[in-house]
Amino acid sequence: MRTPLTRSPLFRSLAVVLIAGTALTTTGCARNRTKGDIPYVARDVGTLYTAARKRLDNKEYKLAAALFDEVERQHPYSVWARRAQLMSAFSYYLARDYTSSIQSAQRFLSVHPGNRDAPYAYYLISLGYYEQISDVTRDQKITQQALDSLGELTRRYPNTRYAADARLKIDLVRDHLAGKEMEIGRFYETRGQWLAANGRFRKVVDDYQTTTHTPEALMRLTETYLALGVPEEARKSAAVLGANYPGTQWYSRAYKLSNEHPPVAVAAIATGQPVVPNAGAPAEVDLKKKRDIDRDTSAAPVGSSATNNPGSPKPN
Secondary structure, three states, rough: OOOOHHHHHHHHHHHHHHHHHHHHHHHHHHHHOOOOOOOOOOOOHHHEEEEHHHHHHOOOHHHHHHHHHHHHHOOOOHHEEEEEEEHEEEEEEHOOOOHHHHHHHHHHHOOOOOOOOOOHHHHHHHHHHHHOOOOOOOOOHHHHHHHHHHHHHHHHOOOOOOHHHOOOOOOHHHHHHHHHHHHHHHHHHHHHOHHHHHHHHHHHHHOOOOOHHHHHHHHHHHHHHHHHHOOHHHHHHHHHHHHHHHOOOHHHHHHHHHHHHHOOOOOOOOOOOOOOOOOOOOOOOOHHHHHHHHHHHHOOOOOOHHHHHOOOOOOO
């Protein structure tokens, strides 16, 4: 008598394997779904937008941003979709998800570059970078991005209220970047790398001269120039410091240093002599005299004084 297929051991084994595989797939899908995911349910634009605003008013910023994104996804060609993009960027900003906020605002600008709300989108991008500025001991790439985005906002829309706030933030960002240069310069100075330190302090004076770090940078320039052996340049730095910041402690220190190390007059260098002598090396021999010595040496017999002493004068 034949055993039914459903009762055979092989069938039962296959059924167990299929059930286990289905369970793993279901578990994997549930595990991959994040807490903020919104299941797709077709809804009219008014219902979606109202739900998103309620979440925003209740300070559920992540969920509000997801609902605003859903407005754009389900109704991409509606008037509300354009506004939902900006509201999504704003919600992500309030949730401190600055990367998502920047991406939403950039997406809005790529689709609607000439929209009247474009200045606000640029402002949100600038704020997203500005809020991520870190300590001067860390890398300042984000700080430079903040400066670039704030500068672009002021160039494109100089007469908006967003540009007015951006100008204030630009001053703070530049001061932060100058602080980074000073941090690196002081590090080089403590290690005795005077030329590298001098370059950093010079950058502060040249590129960030309106920041609060300029007086110290001028004093540090005085120090490094003295360490490099150029007291005249040190006195110039101290003079600039005294003319612009006469009442600071930095000028007092620079003035004291320049007086303790006055310039020393150096004799004029004769024509043809090296500017920096090669200390420890034998003096250079006149090329014509050297040729004469080599010729006389090659002509002298073996064992003669000229051979034994190549530098001896030619015998009479």
